[in-house]
Amino acid sequence: MEQYGFFDTVEKHLPEEFTIIYEIARILEDKTHSISRAMAPILELNDPSTAENALDQILIPNIPEAKEFEADLIRSVTDVRYIYPAQHLLPEIVFLRRLAERSLWMPRARSPRNYRYQTESDRFAPDDRKQKVYILFDTSSSMRQNYRIHLAKAIVYLFLQQNQRELGTIFFRTFDLTVGPLRTARDVPSYDSLISDVMHINAIGNGTVLQKALQTAVDDIAHESQLSHAQILVVTDGVAHIDLDRLREQMGDQITVNTVKIGHARMHIDAKVIEDQVFQSSSDETVRLRELVKQKRDLELQISTAAGHLRQEALRSQLGVILRQIESLTERLGSFVSEHYGLEIQKLSTVYVNVDDISPEEMFSLPEEKVSELEDLAESLLKALREERQVEDIKRAAVLYDHLMLLMKYNKVDASRFDKAAKELEQMLDAILNKPTSGVDDMSISDLERIQLRNMLDSGSFSNSFSLARILRLLWVKGTRWWLGRKQFKTFRAITGKKIQRRT
Numbered sequence: 001m002e003q004y005g006f007f008d009t010v011e012k013h014l015p016e017e018f019t020i021i022y023e024i025a026r027i028l029e030d031k032t033h034s035i036s037r038a039m040a041p042i043l044e045l046n047d048p049s050t051a052e053n054a055l056d057q058i059l060i061p062n063i064p065e066a067k068e069f070e071a072d073l074i075r076s077v078t079d080v081r082y083i084y085p086a087q088h089l090l091p092e093i094v095f096l097r098r099l100a101e102r103s104l105w106m107p108r109a110r111s112p113r114n115y116r117y118q119t120e121s122d123r124f125a126p127d128d129r130k131q132k133v134y135i136l137f138d139t140s141s142s143m144r145q146n147y148r149i150h151l152a153k154a155i156v157y158l159f160l161q162q163n164q165r166e167l168g169t170i171f172f173r174t175f176d177l178t179v180g181p182l183r184t185a186r187d188v189p190s191y192d193s194l195i196s197d198v199m200h201i202n203a204i205g206n207g208t209v210l211q212k213a214l215q216t217a218v219d220d221i222a223h224e225s226q227l228s229h230a231q232i233l234v235v236t237d238g239v240a241h242i243d244l245d246r247l248r249e250q251m252g253d254q255i256t257v258n259t260v261k262i263g264h265a266r267m268h269i270d271a272k273v274i275e276d277q278v279f280q281s282s283s284d285e286t287v288r289l290r291e292l293v294k295q296k297r298d299l300e301l302q303i304s305t306a307a308g309h310l311r312q313e314a315l316r317s318q319l320g321v322i323l324r325q326i327e328s329l330t331e332r333l334g335s336f337v338s339e340h341y342g343l344e345i346q347k348l349s350t351v352y353v354n355v356d357d358i359s360p361e362e363m364f365s366l367p368e369e370k371v372s373e374l375e376d377l378a379e380s381l382l383k384a385l386r387e388e389r390q391v392e393d394i395k396r397a398a399v400l401y402d403h404l405m406l407l408m409k410y411n412k413v414d415a416s417r418f419d420k421a422a423k424e425l426e427q428m429l430d431a432i433l434n435k436p437t438s439g440v441d442d443m444s445i446s447d448l449e450r451i452q453l454r455n456m457l458d459s460g461s462f463s464n465s466f467s468l469a470r471i472l473r474l475l476w477v478k479g480t481r482w483w484l485g486r487k488q489f490k491t492f493r494a495i496t497g498k499k500i501q502r503r504t
């Protein structure tokens with residue numbers, strides 16, 4: 001959770017079934033899994049072990065001495081010939097006194113300062129020599145299916161984490177019916193903030209403007225000098241059509257696209273789509289088809305105006321040949337469009353990875369050691385909260401409770417073991433969140449943090465157990481505090497004669 005930045009942003013509601021990302025990340029980190037093997041070309045952007053990619057192999061040129069100067073006082077009388085010329089205009093008595101005091105100024109050569117790049121840090125450190133990446137993240141409604149949005153988040157998170165040391169500036173945009181705002185990571189705080197923003201994303205769009213998203217990324221790269229030779233990483237379910245020729249022309253040779261396509265969804269193709277694609281394409285076959293259609297119209301006009309019967313029959317014979325050619329060519333082009341429409345991103349990409357949807361059975365079938373690990377984690381958090389109620393531990397317990405409730409929904413085999421730990425966590429959280437902050441043990445958690453924790457648990461079963469009696473008790477507590485505050489205001493005004501202005 002610290003890595004996701006949620007301990008600083010827990011006032012936001014967590015996305016639905018958020019902790020599924022943990023289980024997907026577990027699958028992706030398993031090097032023997034088929035999805036992990038398929039993702040290898042994407043997750044490993046560069047191999048830092050190779051000499052040509054290692055930053056330590058890049059030499060910083062040696063700048064000879066005496067190329068930089070700084071002002072300094074003379075050290076002996078012999079240095080007087082090097083002083084700044086303006087000092088010769090001083091009155092003679094002043095000049096001689098400063099000469100005797102060695103207080104005349106001269107330029108003195110110094111060794112140049114070489115500000116070396118950070119090469120030892122394992123964290124994100126921007127560097128123009130590093131790989132620049134522009135991430136386009138699909139948030140269309142189709143990404144809600146089969147946990148694709150969760151898989152996409154896990155992929156982006158692992159990509160950023162595994163390539164921290166190799167990455168320079170990172171640009172990030174979402175896209176669905178529109179293209180989202182630009183997020184940029186140029187230092188460690190903005191890098192951590194970007195990861196947190198990615199993990200909060202929801203799939204809510206009703207369209208996929210992949211063409212516009214790619215054009216926007218190309219324009220951003222063209223106007224940002226730090227992103228020259230950048231790679232675009234597209235994470236999508238691939239249900240979109242793009243103008244391949246136009247994008248290739250805009251990208252040139254300096255920009256490459258890598259794509260992760262999740263699932264095997266295809267676009268629905270009807271006759272109108274095929275007709276539009278056939279007559280809008282610039283390929284040789286479609287140009288030939290348009291010429292045939294023009295000849296057909298000319299022949300039909302000539303037949304309508306021809307005077308003799310023999311002339312009309314000759315024109316009808318030519319028209320029949322043209323119609324058969326149009327039919328054959330249209331059928332062939334229509335078959336090609338039906339087969340390739342919506343898959344243009346595959347041809348555009350240098351690296352293209354198509355991964356299967358992850359089934360809930362596979363995702364939540366946990367080995368014994370994982371189940372025991374969760375039980376031990378719950379017990380350790382309960383023990384820590386019984387001894388001292390630290391806010392960080394309470395937040396960890398809230399997230400673990402939400403995760404256990406999710407596991408019980410899908411994993412019926414281990415549900416009884418999860419249920420025991422979840423109930424103990426629920427009782428502890430209930431005691432903490434529904435008890436007024438009157439005791440010394442509860443001073444570490446404020447009312448604002450209570451609200452934030454409730455927001456974290458809104459999507460879970462914990463909110464369902466929040467009874468009317470507890471709501472009334474909280475209202476009573478708030479009313480009591482308001483009454484006590486009102487009495488304090490009156491007492492203060494009676495003693496001092498001043499009136500306190502309340503904030504609105």
